[in-house]
Amino acid sequence: MPGIRPPSLTTMRAVLDVIMLALQLYVWVLIVSAVMSWLIAFNVVNVRNDVVRSIWNFLYQVTEPLLRPIRNILPNLGGIDISPIILLLIIFFIQRVIQLYLYPAVI
Numbered sequence: 001m002p003g004i005r006p007p008s009l010t011t012m013r014a015v016l017d018v019i020m021l022a023l024q025l026y027v028w029v030l031i032v033s034a035v036m037s038w039l040i041a042f043n044v045v046n047v048r049n050d051v052v053r054s055i056w057n058f059l060y061q062v063t064e065p066l067l068r069p070i071r072n073i074l075p076n077l078g079g080i081d082i083s084p085i086i087l088l089l090i091i092f093f094i095q096r097v098i099q100l101y102l103y104p105a106v107i
Contacts, residue, residue, distance in 0.1 A: 012106045016098055023091050026062075030091075033059040034084050 036059060039045045045052050063084075070083040 009106045013103075016102055016106065020095060020098060023095055027088060027091055029059065029062055030084050030088060033063045 036045070036056060040047055040056065047053055047056060066087055067083045070086050071081070074083060074086070
């Protein structure tokens with residue numbers, strides 16, 4: 001039957017969809033983390049507040065494992081941290097590879 005796909009392809013499509021969703025969520029976490037770091041740096045939000053501190057600790061623990069290796073590779077740019085931008089570009093590249101090369105292979 002031409003309309004029925006093998007279960008392995010359907011499963012692979014579902015896995016790719018979950019990976020794409022996770023990458024998109026991580027992009028938003030990176031953006032929120034960057035904005036919150038600016039707000040903390042300019043004393044707009046107070047880190048002594050328990051809610052703010054818990055949100056900041058969560059964001060730091062989620063983003064730092066991927067940002068630290070990038071920071072170790074990049075040269076010292078003074079007070080400018082471009083590691084989130086580099087990580088966003090890597091995530092966008094991975095998403096495009098999935099969309100252009102992996103999705104067509106499982107459809």
